[in-house]
Amino acid sequence: MRTIALEEHYASPAFLAGLGQSLGTYSQYTPKVIGQLRDVGRARLAEMDDAGVDVQVLSLVWPGVEGLKAAAAVKLARKTNDFLAEAVRRHPDRLAGFAALPTPVPEVAADELERTVRECGFKGAAINGHTQGRYLDDEFFWPILARAEKLGVPIYLHPTLPPEPVLRTYYAGNHPSEVTAHLASAGWGWHVETGLHVLRIVLSGAFDRFPKLQLIIGHLGETLPFMFSRLDTILPTKETELKRPISSYLRQNVNYTFSGFNFLPTFLDTLLEVGARRIMFSTDYPLGPMKVARAFLDNLPVSPDERERIAHGNAERLMRM
Numbered sequence: 001m002r003t004i005a006l007e008e009h010y011a012s013p014a015f016l017a018g019l020g021q022s023l024g025t026y027s028q029y030t031p032k033v034i035g036q037l038r039d040v041g042r043a044r045l046a047e048m049d050d051a052g053v054d055v056q057v058l059s060l061v062w063p064g065v066e067g068l069k070a071a072a073a074v075k076l077a078r079k080t081n082d083f084l085a086e087a088v089r090r091h092p093d094r095l096a097g098f099a100a101l102p103t104p105v106p107e108v109a110a111d112e113l114e115r116t117v118r119e120c121g122f123k124g125a126a127i128n129g130h131t132q133g134r135y136l137d138d139e140f141f142w143p144i145l146a147r148a149e150k151l152g153v154p155i156y157l158h159p160t161l162p163p164e165p166v167l168r169t170y171y172a173g174n175h176p177s178e179v180t181a182h183l184a185s186a187g188w189g190w191h192v193e194t195g196l197h198v199l200r201i202v203l204s205g206a207f208d209r210f211p212k213l214q215l216i217i218g219h220l221g222e223t224l225p226f227m228f229s230r231l232d233t234i235l236p237t238k239e240t241e242l243k244r245p246i247s248s249y250l251r252q253n254v255n256y257t258f259s260g261f262n263f264l265p266t267f268l269d270t271l272l273e274v275g276a277r278r279i280m281f282s283t284d285y286p287l288g289p290m291k292v293a294r295a296f297l298d299n300l301p302v303s304p305d306e307r308e309r310i311a312h313g314n315a316e317r318l319m320r321m
């Protein structure tokens with residue numbers, strides 16, 4: 001069974017020489033993990049072989065380039081994308097790419113998306129949450145959404161930390177600072193932040209404006225599937241003024257990956273809400289172990305056809321792989 005993993009991370013030399021220097025301050029980014037991020041060749045492919053992962057679609061590791069000033073974001077995005085393009089050229093059957101985009105300059109970001117898709121064969125883009133407190137529901141960013149729809153490629157919306165005022169107000173409580181750091185990131189904040197970001201995009205009417213646009217989100221839906229019915233009940237179309245119920249956009253314009261959420265109850269909830277045609281395999285490498293994710297995939301209580309869709313078929317359809 002072919003496997004295509006969609007939330008798989010790397011770090012370019014230009015990124016590690018700048019923003020990436022801060023990764024070492026986070027406990028999960030050990031020297032081993034940073035070494036794995038750096039490698040886009042032999043060692044990574046050997047780990048993929050050992051775990052039974054055929055293809056990784058690589059995206060620049062968090063925090064990406066979204067927090068940089070415009071000129072710096074443009075420069076780093078292009079250098080990083082060129083680095084990834086060369087890795088994909090060396091291993092076209094094993095590696096594919098999501099572009100890093102200089103979102104502070106949306107028109108330039110849209111052009112960079114088109115360049116990487118047309119010239120480098122990239123499969124879409126990965127955006128790390130908000131851009132300095134501004135979200136993709138802001139029409140300032142819609143040139144990016146329009147270009148992705150025109151090109152027929154998805155945007156992978158990856159988590160980032162909440163804006164600093166939110167982090168201080170919501171997450172810094174009567175507990176140690178180490179707990180605050182984890183609560184605001186992989187323990188809770190990353191996921192509800194991304195789920196809220198998707199809802200803002202839906203409520204802005206972006207999918208009515210760009211009906212063929214496709215998003216991908218990880219972690220089995222970033223808490224959203226649990227809330228589908230509640231959202232439709234509390235926010236009906238007569239209030240939202242959207243063409244469809246909120247859950248309709250979440251079922252037709254959003255796709256969902258594992259990315260480290262190898263939890264059967266969470267998977268079953270997502271499966272019941274969106275069906276096997278909207279769920280795709282990922283491992284969150286190197287932050288998540290590929291072997292664990294592959295074993296989770298192999299043991300899911302789904303039909304052989306559904307397993308094939310999740311493992312590779314949905315990604316092939318969505319990204320023409």
